[in-house]
Amino acid sequence: MTLRGPLRGALVGALRGPLGGTRAFVDPRSLSGLTFWLDETESATMTGALWSDASGNGLDFSQGTAGSQPTVSTMGALNCLLFDGSNDVLTCSSSFGLRNEGTFFALMQFVSHATNRGIFSMTDGSGADNVTSYSLHCAGGTATNLVLDVGVALNAQIATDTNIMVVMCHWKQVVGVGGTGIILDDAALSATDSTLSGTTLAGTIAAIGSRLTGVTPANFCNVKIASIGEYNRRLDSRERDQLMVYLKAKGGL
Numbered sequence: 001m002t003l004r005g006p007l008r009g010a011l012v013g014a015l016r017g018p019l020g021g022t023r024a025f026v027d028p029r030s031l032s033g034l035t036f037w038l039d040e041t042e043s044a045t046m047t048g049a050l051w052s053d054a055s056g057n058g059l060d061f062s063q064g065t066a067g068s069q070p071t072v073s074t075m076g077a078l079n080c081l082l083f084d085g086s087n088d089v090l091t092c093s094s095s096f097g098l099r100n101e102g103t104f105f106a107l108m109q110f111v112s113h114a115t116n117r118g119i120f121s122m123t124d125g126s127g128a129d130n131v132t133s134y135s136l137h138c139a140g141g142t143a144t145n146l147v148l149d150v151g152v153a154l155n156a157q158i159a160t161d162t163n164i165m166v167v168m169c170h171w172k173q174v175v176g177v178g179g180t181g182i183i184l185d186d187a188a189l190s191a192t193d194s195t196l197s198g199t200t201l202a203g204t205i206a207a208i209g210s211r212l213t214g215v216t217p218a219n220f221c222n223v224k225i226a227s228i229g230e231y232n233r234r235l236d237s238r239e240r241d242q243l244m245v246y247l248k249a250k251g252g253l
Helices: 005-016 237-251
Strands: 034-039 071-075 078-084 090-092 101-110 118-123 133-139 145-148 165-176 179-184 205-208 211-213 216-218 222-231
Touching: 071 222, 101 118, 101 237, 118 211, 118 222, 165 237, 205 211, 222 237
Parallel strands: none
Antiparallel strands: 034 222, 071 078, 078 222, 090 205, 101 165, 101 222, 118 133, 118 205, 133 145, 165 179, 211 216
């Protein structure tokens, strides 16, 4: 018998999660502020044409052009969508309502690497950088980093790894003498920087499998994704730990 959906997730969490309260399995939907969540078991539909939102917010990602649809594949024991790195992309045209920070997560596996290839990108459509758009992508001359917009590395070796991995980062927009930008994972602000307040990153279009140039997908990524989502706030350390336990257990890590 193959277990799917919440029952499988609960059992995996119970069997693989460490004993004790702080690292126990939690369903990502039990943490407040979940903006969207696409998942290989929890989404009602996962095809190249449509990956439905499991968060309950109706932020489905789709692709109407057959030649640009990712394909259903496998990633270890998981189902996933495979993006070919040439033209495969899923998009969502809706207001994500993110403020000036968020927590992004994905359970994924690179198939190949190339500089500036996007995993997830979102913009308000103006084409302006940083304040009104951001993307998680490979960067560097040899594609050895994953960065969020302005070149801050999440992990110096992550984008050369072809194993199944969990990517998770808290991002925050800041403003300072150098203009606006992004900081990651509670990096210290300089004396001339301050967090942006009252700024809404509306996100009139979002893309999975590419970066966005204005609202046009480009810089496609050759990657498998089994679960991907974002919260509209900073998760605290306990919440991030619980989410990491869930994602690692799902991925068999």
